Amino acid sequence: MTTLPDRPNTALLVIDVQNGVMADAHKRDTVIANIAALAAKARTQNAPVIWVQHSDAELQKGSDAWRYVPELERREDEPLVAKSYGDAFEDTDLDRTLTDARIGHLVVAGAETDVCIRSTIHSAFTRGYDVTLVEDAHTTPDKSTWGAPPPEQVIAHTNLYWRSLHAAPGRTATVTETRNATFSA
Numbered sequence: 300m301t302t303l304p305d306r307p308n309t310a311l312l313v314i315d316v317q318n319g320v321m322a323d324a325h326k327r328d329t330v331i332a333n334i335a336a337l338a339a340k341a342r343t344q345n346a347p348v349i350w351v352q353h354s355d356a357e358l359q360k361g362s363d364a365w366r367y368v369p370e371l372e373r374r375e376d377e378p379l380v381a382k383s384y385g386d387a388f389e390d391t392d393l394d395r396t397l398t399d400a401r402i403g404h405l406v407v408a409g410a411e412t413d414v415c416i417r418s419t420i421h422s423a424f425t426r427g428y429d430v431t432l433v434e435d436a437h438t439t440p441d442k443s444t445w446g447a448p449p450p451e452q453v454i455a456h457t458n459l460y461w462r463s464l465h466a467a468p469g470r471t472a473t474v475t476e477t478r479n480a481t482f483s484a
Contacts, residue, residue, distance in 0.1 A: 303426075306401050347400050350378065353415065407420055428470065
């Protein structure tokens with residue numbers, strides 16, 4: 300139902316599952332296992348897996364913190380999008396990558412829920428993409444010392460509002476569990 304013409308394909312978008320991002324992430328191992336399962340399912344269904352990798356002062360290119368977690372393996376033929384802002388579309392080649400692959404629907408997983416996940420799913424939706432957030436495959440660290448709710452509440456709230464409060468003409472915002480995710484049209 301995407302508003303983007305001639306974009307029948309679905310892709311898995313894996314955002315920032317890097318050592319430095321995931322070091323203190325809520326349910327780290329479970330979320331990584333779910334992302335690995337999603338990548339395997341996408342590959343089995345011949346759907347692209349697109350990896351997003353953040354860099355900044357804390358995640359300097361080439362550092363151990365910047366590298367993807369060792370539990371996940373990106374295949375050489377799978378696109379890697381380098382980014383420097385929360386939104387994976389901002390000043391990157393993500394939109395071109397999706398256009399070239401005729402992607403109109405994104406299945407999104409990764410970190411951090413309250414920053415890069417939220418900004419990217421909103422950005423994709425406003426650009427006309429259908430967006431499915433995988434409710435058990437995104438996470439964030441505990442930022443409650445800075446006034447944020449505990450991570451489980453941040454995750455639950457993001458799942459709730461994406462599931463029930465997002466609507467726009469000609470596109471869909473949905474939430475699913477890893478076990479129910481699908482990549483076929």
